[in-house]
Amino acid sequence: MRLKHYLSCMLVLLSFITVNAQEKTELKAGDQSPVFKYVDINGKEVSLDDLKGKYVYIDVWATWCGPCKAELPYLKKLEEKFEGKNIYFVSISIDANKAAWIKMVQEDQLGGIQLHGGNKAQIAKDYAIRAIPRFILLDREGKVINKEMTRPSDSETEETLNALEGI
Numbered sequence: 001m002r003l004k005h006y007l008s009c010m011l012v013l014l015s016f017i018t019v020n021a022q023e024k025t026e027l028k029a030g031d032q033s034p035v036f037k038y039v040d041i042n043g044k045e046v047s048l049d050d051l052k053g054k055y056v057y058i059d060v061w062a063t064w065c066g067p068c069k070a071e072l073p074y075l076k077k078l079e080e081k082f083e084g085k086n087i088y089f090v091s092i093s094i095d096a097n098k099a100a101w102i103k104m105v106q107e108d109q110l111g112g113i114q115l116h117g118g119n120k121a122q123i124a125k126d127y128a129i130r131a132i133p134r135f136i137l138l139d140r141e142g143k144v145i146n147k148e149m150t151r152p153s154d155s156e157t158e159e160t161l162n163a164l165e166g167i
Helices: 002-023 066-081 098-107 123-127 155-162
Strands: 037-040 046-047 055-061 089-094 113-116 133-139 143-148
Touching: 002 133, 037 143, 055 066, 066 089, 098 113, 098 123, 133 155
Parallel strands: 055 089, 089 113
Antiparallel strands: 037 046, 037 113, 055 133, 133 143
């Protein structure tokens, strides 16, 4: 009886280890980014596939996040500096409250491509995001350049973006 119980426990433990090992496969530079598809402020679905051909600077954020909101003025400046260049600025909100997101996007006149992923957004799982804001830089083919890109307020961000080939 004890052996049967022991073997059952080992089987359960082994299954947890296997599942966790599969979930822990982290993205690294050069990996293809998982495709995302979220709704924009007008209700139109936007997919990562729609953005191929340009670099993509992603901001994963929420309206209730103080550090996220502190980055917004810097993000707006970056968007202005790189207007007409070979890059998309994509902000993906993980707000549970979609109405709060819509209100903030409209009232603060947020630019770039504003998407709502919700509080269970797959991108948070795909990139193992544990804290926001999180910035991600993808190349023109949708491959990861930096999964923990510097924030817009960091001068290194502009330097990195300017150094991109064909920006």
